[in-house]
Amino acid sequence: xxxxxxxxxxxxxxxxxxxxxxxxxxxxxxxxxxxxxxxxxxxxxxxxxxxxxxxxxxxxxxxxxxxxxxxxxxxxxxxxxxxxxxxxxxxxxxxxxxxxxxxxxxxxxxxxxxxxxxxxxxxxxxxxxxxxxxxxxxxxxxxxxxxxxxxxxxxxxxxxxxxxxxxxxxxxxxxxxxxxxxxxxxxxxxxxxxxxxxxxxxxxxxxxxxxxxxxxxxxxxxxxxxxxxxxxxxxxxxxxxxxxxxxxxxxxxxxxxxxxxxxxxxxxxxxxxxxxxxxxxxxxxxxxxxxxxxxxxxxxxxxxxxxxxxxxxxxxxxxxxxxxxxxxxxxxxxxxxxxxxxxxxxxxxxxxxxxxxxxxxxxxxxxxxxxxxxxxxxxxxxxxxxxxxxxxxxxxxxxxxxxxxxxxxxxxxxxxxxxxxxxxxxxxxxxxxxxxxxxxxxxxx
Ligand code: UDX
Numbered sequence: 152x153x154x155x156x157x158x159x160x161x162x163x164x165x166x167x168x169x170x171x172x173x174x175x176x177x178x179x180x181x182x183x184x185x186x187x188x189x190x191x192x193x194x195x196x197x198x199x200x201x202x203x204x205x206x207x208x209x210x211x212x213x214x215x216x217x218x219x220x221x222x223x224x225x226x227x228x229x230x231x232x233x234x235x236x237x238x239x240x241x242x243x244x245x246x247x248x249x250x251x252x253x254x255x256x257x258x259x260x261x262x263x264x265x266x267x268x269x270x271x272x273x274x275x276x277x278x279x280x281x282x283x284x285x286x287x288x289x290x291x292x293x294x295x296x297x298x299x300x301x302x303x304x305x306x307x308x309x310x311x312x313x314x315x316x317x318x319x320x321x322x323x324x325x326x327x328x329x330x331x332x333x334x335x336x337x338x339x340x341x342x343x344x345x346x347x348x349x350x351x352x353x354x355x356x357x358x359x360x361x362x363x364x365x366x367x368x369x370x371x372x373x374x375x376x377x378x379x380x381x382x383x384x385x386x387x388x389x390x391x392x393x394x395x396x397x398x399x400x401x402x403x404x405x406x407x408x409x410x411x412x413x414x415x416x417x418x419x420x421x422x423x424x425x426x427x428x429x430x431x432x433x434x435x436x437x438x439x440x441x442x443x444x445x446x447x448x449x450x451x452x453x454x455x456x457x458x459x460x461x462x463x464x465x466x467x468x469x470x471x472x473x474x475x476x477x478x479x480x481x482x483x484x485x486x487x488x489x490x491x492x493x494x495x496x497x498x499x500x501x502x503x504x505x506x507x508x509x510x511x512x513x514x515x516x517x518x519x520x521x522x523x524x525x526x527x528x529x530x531x532x533x534x535x536x537x538x539x540x541x542x543x544x545x546x547x548x549x550x551x552x553x554x555x556x557x558x559x560x561x562x563x564x565x566x567x568x569x570x571x572x573x574x575x576x577x578x579x580x581x582x583x584x585x586x587x588x589x590x591x592x593x594x595x596x
Contacts, residue, residue: 178227305361324339369442372408414486472503
């Protein structure tokens, strides 16, 4: 099938490359010439394990093309994916200008039936706006061309996006058009080989499903973080509690890991956006507000623990804190809403310095914060410890899981770890002479 994808950001590129990999003929369009030029030469604008090989293979074999020409992209596909960004507006709501600009461009250039698929995460009701936009442009053109608008939200996890796309738990398709349903069924047939994963529903329900999934997952995390804070005060160990409740299949083991808060491009944005949508229709979303508030507090937890350890915020001036992990989670260089940022910014505010190491996010950190005296980005995890007072951990990268603790002790001024991801055994560390602060595991600070 011929497919066009507008937007070669995270979602667009994964979608385009994976659809090409199962045999579809894909054109990816972006207005950013440098990005398209880079992609033509196999340079990816994002870090995503496995994606570069798929892009390279499909470009070479002629199933994946890149262009900056909207005419070319519109002419190519019978299915047109909109996968452009929806950054938060000044007031926090999703800015739909890029989505609607693509809709307009499709309407300007189309001359036969098109299925226009919303892949970007957009508020409920956006498909109607896209439809209105296409209709009005077609009316301007005096063109009576049939089209359908479909909602097909993505459920990709950064770092595991290729796998999520290739082996999806479910494919949600919201449509009210029989022809579009047929085409979408064909498009996704290669992903349904062992069992049916496609769930068809009405457009608004599909749009809401995306928010519902992310808000539910964020709720699980905030719930666990609240319990972790409680466990600390009660002298219980949240990691044992986690296993105790996870074994109940109604609760399950997934997404109940307590930590220094959730970050990334989805959970924070989507929980806020859903709460906003609720208010717009006159509903007070008490639970969603709490999920968000608990997370904001949780992202401050490591800072407060560090400050309390030193006897107050005032005693942080002039201290050096080693920081392992900048990305909002492992296997990505993404630092959007990362707990590491909340921690670093609070430390800087208090007059402390940060010596940080992350296996892939250091360039991203440099891009965000530039050169500053109170931030040193270190070559490896051990040199980040040199003459630092204590160590804080914000991301559970594999390389941090079994470090040489003796080496660490020699480099740090004091053997103290603030672990925002509960990756070590508290008893073992205590036995080895460490002061170990984790999340919800006995040691409060
Ligand atoms: C998420 C959804 O999982 C995905 O389905 C959706 O399409 C986009 O949003 P992503 O943001 O890439 O994906 O990362 P995810 O692995 O879900 O982690 C999000 C945040 O939650 C991370 O900061 C992570 O550290 C945190 N988290 C996750 C926890 O604190 N505890 C957990 O148990 C799980």
